[in-house]
Amino acid sequence: MKTDVSVSTIKRLPIYLHYLRSLPKEEHATISATQIASALSFGDVQVRKDLASVSDGGKPKVGYEVKDLIARLESYLGVNEENNAVLIGAGRLGQALMHYRGFAEFGLEILAGFDNNPKLFGMQIGSKPILPFSELEAYIAAHGVVMGILTVPAHQAQTVADTLVKLGVRAIWNFSPAHIVVPDTVVVKNENLAASLAVLSKQLQQKK
Amino acid sequence: MKTDVSVSTIKRLPIYLHYLRSLPKEEHATISATQIASALSFGDVQVRKDLASVSDGGKPKVGYEVKDLIARLESYLGVNEENNAVLIGAGRLGQALMHYRGFAEFGLEILAGFDNNPKLFGMQIGSKPILPFSELEAYIAAHGVVMGILTVPAHQAQTVADTLVKLGVRAIWNFSPAHIVVPDTVVVKNENLAASLAVLSKQLQQKK
Numbered sequence: 038m039k040t041d042v043s044v045s046t047i048k049r050l051p052i053y054l055h056y057l058r059s060l061p062k063e064e065h066a067t068i069s070a071t072q073i074a075s076a077l078s079f080g081d082v083q084v085r086k087d088l089a090s091v092s093d094g095g096k097p098k099v100g101y102e103v104k105d106l107i108a109r110l111e112s113y114l115g116v117n118e119e120n121n122a123v124l125i126g127a128g129r130l131g132q133a134l135m136h137y138r139g140f141a142e143f144g145l146e147i148l149a150g151f152d153n154n155p156k157l158f159g160m161q162i163g164s165k166p167i168l169p170f171s172e173l174e175a176y177i178a179a180h181g182v183v184m185g186i187l188t189v190p191a192h193q194a195q196t197v198a199d200t201l202v203k204l205g206v207r208a209i210w211n212f213s214p215a216h217i218v219v220p221d222t223v224v225v226k227n228e229n230l231a232a233s234l235a236v237l238s239k240q241l242q243q244k245k
Numbered sequence: 246m247k248t249d250v251s252v253s254t255i256k257r258l259p260i261y262l263h264y265l266r267s268l269p270k271e272e273h274a275t276i277s278a279t280q281i282a283s284a285l286s287f288g289d290v291q292v293r294k295d296l297a298s299v300s301d302g303g304k305p306k307v308g309y310e311v312k313d314l315i316a317r318l319e320s321y322l323g324v325n326e327e328n329n330a331v332l333i334g335a336g337r338l339g340q341a342l343m344h345y346r347g348f349a350e351f352g353l354e355i356l357a358g359f360d361n362n363p364k365l366f367g368m369q370i371g372s373k374p375i376l377p378f379s380e381l382e383a384y385i386a387a388h389g390v391v392m393g394i395l396t397v398p399a400h401q402a403q404t405v406a407d408t409l410v411k412l413g414v415r416a417i418w419n420f421s422p423a424h425i426v427v428p429d430t431v432v433v434k435n436e437n438l439a440a441s442l443a444v445l446s447k448q449l450q451q452k453k
Contacts (some may be wrong), residue, residue, distance in 0.1 A: 051437070052440065114446060120446060132337065137438070143439050191263075210441070218286045224448040224452060226441055231259045235259045236252060239323065240416070241391065
């Protein structure tokens with residue numbers, strides 16, 4: 038098992054986990070790297086290399102034990118750790134993320150959304166409440182929240198991030214188009230849609 | 246001006262463009278790399294290197310002409326090309342993206358959303374209609390659509406992508422959690438939120 042795993046490998050691990058979990062248990066006690074590669078349209082070599090980060094490798098002619106490989110992926114990705122999150126900015130994108138069911142599969146639980154707009158207070162989005170921003174501090178303290186998801190407008194992003202850090206949040210997933218700065222002790226992942234679009238547009242331009 | 250620009254640089258170019266556009270025109274005829282770096286919390290060297298991909302460099306003691314730099318970034322990123330897009334899967338995430346105003350700034354226009362759910366037909370999301378999936382072919386042919394945005398469930402993603410490719414769409418921005426495969430002539434950008442979350446959770450785990 039490797040200790041130094043690349044970000045591109047880590048990004049593919051949830052795809053393997055999702056696929057393995059989707060297999061009917063009766064039919065698939067074991068699976069080969071070739072079968073996985075074929076199902077996901079990945080290369081054989083890449084699959085073997087990726088899975089070597091979490092497993093000691095499949096057995097010759099048998100492959101990986103599915104149950105074991107799922108457990109190793111889950112453990113590596115920490116999906117059973119139940120990271121409690123709050124979401125700040127319960128507008129359209131925020132509400133869409135609160136509804137999104139795919140996160141729970143990877144151990145993320147969005148407990149509540151927070152906003153400044155009184156019209157949203159008391160709303161339930163997929164059984165999760167939207168609460169006033171003024172209640173954020175008490176809520177984070179009471180619920181062991183480790184992650185904040187930012188879906189606020191760009192000009193509010195840094196201020197809200199500073200507040201979250203001050204309240205002890207240790208990870209920020211930033212969907213606002215602003216570039217935010219946090220201390221080294223906090224992890225941040227910027228989900229800049231405009232940046233993604235720029236890459237896509239550029240590739241499109243180059244194909245012309 | 247460089248011809249071989251890294252993906253990480255391309256991802257930062259929209260951030261520079263957004264920032265330069267936000268400056269009051271009267272006050273900022275020119276700007277230095279140091280000023281830009283300080284405003285965005287980037288390193289000086291990185292800013293100079295990034296901007297060298299689109300500009301021949303600022304003048305000593307004066308810096309870059311803001312208007313010129315904006316024009317070069319716009320041209321490089323192709324933001325004035327008006328890439329027409331359609332969105333497939335007008336559920337919550339799809340509607341949030343249809344509402345998102347930030348894309349137009351980078352030349353992307355989502356013209357319409359398509360769905361199979363009759364309850365959504367005729368709805369207007371930010372003045373953009375939701376239309377039946379059966380009308381997709383005629384719509385793409387009539388409106389010069391170059392890009393398809395996928396916000397369908399995972400199990401429909403590949404089929405819808407195949408349809409878009411067959412109808413002549415040349416770029417696919419995939420927000421579904423499925424891994425999709427397209428011909429070499431088509432560009433694809435996977436926006437896999439579960440994968441992003443995995444990276445973030447892993448980093449969080451490592452900080453513990």
